Amino acid sequence: xxxxxxxxxxxxxxxxxxxxxxxxxxxxxxxxxxxxxxxxxxxxxxxxxxxxxxxxxxxxxxxxxxxxxxxxxxxxxxxxxxxxxxxxxxxxxxxxxxxxxxxxxxxxxxxxxxxxxxxxxxxxxxxxxxxxxxxxxxxxxxxxxxxxxxxxxxxxxxxxxxxxxxxxxxxxxxxxxxxxxxxxxxxxxxx
Amino acid sequence: xxxxxxxxxxxxxxxxxxxxxxxxxxxxxxxxxxxxxxxxxxxxxxxxxxxxxxxxxxxxxxxxxxxxxxxxxxxxxxxxxxxxxxxxxxxxxxxxxxxxxxxxxxxxxxxxxxxxxxxxxxxxxxxxxxxxxxxxxxxxxxxxxxxxxxxxxxxxxxxxxxxxxxxxxxxxxxxxxxxxxxxxxxxxxxx
DNA sequence: ACCTGAACACCGTTCAAGT
DNA sequence: ACCTGAACACCGTTCAAGT
Numbered sequence: 501x502x503x504x505x506x507x508x509x510x511x512x513x514x515x516x517x518x519x520x521x522x523x524x525x526x527x528x529x530x531x532x533x534x535x536x537x538x539x540x541x542x543x544x545x546x547x548x549x550x551x552x553x554x555x556x557x558x559x560x561x562x563x564x565x566x567x568x569x570x571x572x573x574x575x576x577x578x579x580x581x582x583x584x585x586x587x588x589x590x591x592x593x594x595x596x597x598x599x600x601x602x603x604x605x606x607x608x609x610x611x612x613x614x615x616x617x618x619x620x621x622x623x624x625x626x627x628x629x630x631x632x633x634x635x636x637x638x639x640x641x642x643x644x645x646x647x648x649x650x651x652x653x654x655x656x657x658x659x660x661x662x663x664x665x666x667x668x669x670x671x672x673x674x675x676x677x678x679x680x681x682x683x684x685x686x687x688x689x690x691x
Numbered sequence: 692x693x694x695x696x697x698x699x700x701x702x703x704x705x706x707x708x709x710x711x712x713x714x715x716x717x718x719x720x721x722x723x724x725x726x727x728x729x730x731x732x733x734x735x736x737x738x739x740x741x742x743x744x745x746x747x748x749x750x751x752x753x754x755x756x757x758x759x760x761x762x763x764x765x766x767x768x769x770x771x772x773x774x775x776x777x778x779x780x781x782x783x784x785x786x787x788x789x790x791x792x793x794x795x796x797x798x799x800x801x802x803x804x805x806x807x808x809x810x811x812x813x814x815x816x817x818x819x820x821x822x823x824x825x826x827x828x829x830x831x832x833x834x835x836x837x838x839x840x841x842x843x844x845x846x847x848x849x850x851x852x853x854x855x856x857x858x859x860x861x862x863x864x865x866x867x868x869x870x871x872x873x874x875x876x877x878x879x880x881x882x
Numbered sequence: 883a884c885c886t887g888a889a890c891a892c893c894g895t896t897c898a899a900g901t
Numbered sequence: 902a903c904c905t906g907a908a909c910a911c912c913g914t915t916c917a918a919g920t
Contacts, residue, residue, distance in 0.1 A: 503884085503885095519795070519796075521796075524911085524912065524913085525912080525913065525914090526911085526912075526913095534884095534885070534886090535885065535886050535887075536886095536887095536912095536913095537885085537886080537887090537913090537914075537915085538884080538885055538886080540913095540914080540915090541883085541884055541885070542884095545913075545914075546912095546913065546914090594795070595795075598793075598795060601849070601850070601853065601855060602789075602793040602849060602853070603853075604710070604785070604786075604789060604852070604853065605710075605712075607852075607853035607854060607855065614854070617854075617855050618855075618856075618857065621855065621856045638875065640871065643863060644863045644867060644868070644871055645871070646856075647847075647850075647856045647863040647868060648843070648847070648863070648868050648871055648872060650846075650850065650856050651843060651846035651847040651849075651850045651856065651868060652839070652842060652843035652846050652847075652872075653846070654846040654849065654850055655841075655842035655843050655844070655845040655846025655847070655849065656838075656839070656842040656843075656846070658792070658793060658842075658845065658846065658849065659792070659838075659841065659842045659845055661795070661798075662792065662793070662794075662795065662798035663798060663805070663808075664792060664798065664808050664809075664812065665812045665837075665838045665841050665842065666809065672834060672835045672838040672839070676835060677835070677838060677839050677842060680831065680835055680836070680839055681839060681843075684829065684875055684876055685875055694903085694904095715892085715893065715894085716893080716894065716895090717892085717893075717894095725903095725904075725905090726904065726905050726906075727893095727894095727905095727906095728894090728895075728896085728904085728905080728906090729903080729904060729905080731894095731895080731896090732902085732903055732904065733903095736894075736895075737893095737894065737895090883920100884919105884920085885918105885919080885920085886917105886918085886919075886920105887916105887917100887918090887919100888915105888916090888917090888918100889914105889915085889916085889917105890913105890914085890915080890916105891912100891913095891914090891915105892911100892912080892913085892914105893910100893911080893912070893913105894909105894910095894911085894912105895908105895909085895910090895911105896907105896908085896909080896910105897906105897907090897908085897909105898905105898906100898907090898908105899904105899905085899906090899907100900903105900904080900905075900906100901902100901903085901904085901905105
């Protein structure tokens with residue numbers, strides 16, 4: 501295993517375990533068996549290393565979405581599975597999820613990361629387009645509909661994690677939110 | 692003006708100007724005319740100070756939502772205005788928005804902050820309930836519907852800020868996303 | 883080409899001391 | 902009650918030096 505890969509692996513592990521603050525170059529170096537500034541030989545700085553972790557996960561996410569698209573099933577079923585996988589990723593790896601989708605310092609990185617992030621969204625948009633073709637979703641412009649779905653599910657995951665919309669009664673979890681969203685999005689005839 | 696208020700004011704200004712990383716206790720002390728550890732006499736630590744900034748803004752947000760609710764206008768019009776004000780707050784004060792809605796270290800604070808955050812959501816939910824009463828929104832449980840709307844708009848603001856769903860063509864902005872969402876949410880008869 | 887160790891400037895936090 | 906200044910441990914980053 502290449503040193504740079506080991507460094508990314510260590511950073512991801514530290515991130516999962518202790519949050520982004522735990523990903524110090526000294527801890528990464530120690531966990532990777534190198535000195536605390538060896539990472540600088542592979543990444544421009546700490547943010548670039550975190551960006552590499554995010555890039556790897558975006559590529560995995562895009563692959564997951566693409567894989568769902570190639571399954572033999574109804575488009576709406578495949579979309580639901582993809583959304584569920586997405587929300588489970590957010591629930592099981594909250595620190596990593598936050599790095600990918602809600603970290604301005606990472607988001608501003610152009611290049612490979614930006615490309616991987618857009619590839620993820622594109623793969624997701626394909627699933628939405630398939631649903632539209634079978635009239636399981638309304639015939640509005642695909643990028644707008646895919647964007648709304650992507651944003652809504654992201655918002656549900658993010659607010660759920662932060663507890664910002666919990667009320668005494670009527671608490672809503674991510675799955676219920678997704679179900680409600682798909683229900684109101686279903687074209688008239690199929691409701 | 693009390694010292695503690697001056698400290699909060701300075702912290703908010705530093706946050707707006709240079710992001711959360713610029714809010715160092717030394718900079719806050721300097722801007723407030725006190726030493727770099729005077730803040731510890733008013734707040735337990737740096738996160739608690741940032742939490743106080745967030746609390747203040749959540750209270751403002753709740754007041755804004757409540758004020759919209761008391762205007763003389765159609766409920767749906769008032770809700771649209773509130774959503775627009777919300778998204779403008781996110782656009783004009785991105786660092787503050789991120790502190791309130793996407794910062795896990797701040798979100799985990801219980802007490803006054805949690806209370807203010809829930810009060811904001813409650814005020815928003817009232818606007819949604821009014822729309823349901825005039826049948827401008829479907830008769831699903833109010834907390835679920837308000838939660839979905841809140842989360843969706845948050846997701847749109849957050850992803851827009853991070854550029855995570857921009858595609859070459861069909862780019863979607865927050866206003867379009869909100870409009871599309873309200874359109875698909877409108878009950879059958881009123882479409 | 884890849885890595886190390888010392889050094890620098892900066893930070894959050896603690897603490898004894900001042901009024 | 903409120904504040905200060907020194908001190909501590911930690912951090913990202915730089916740089917000269919090693920193989």
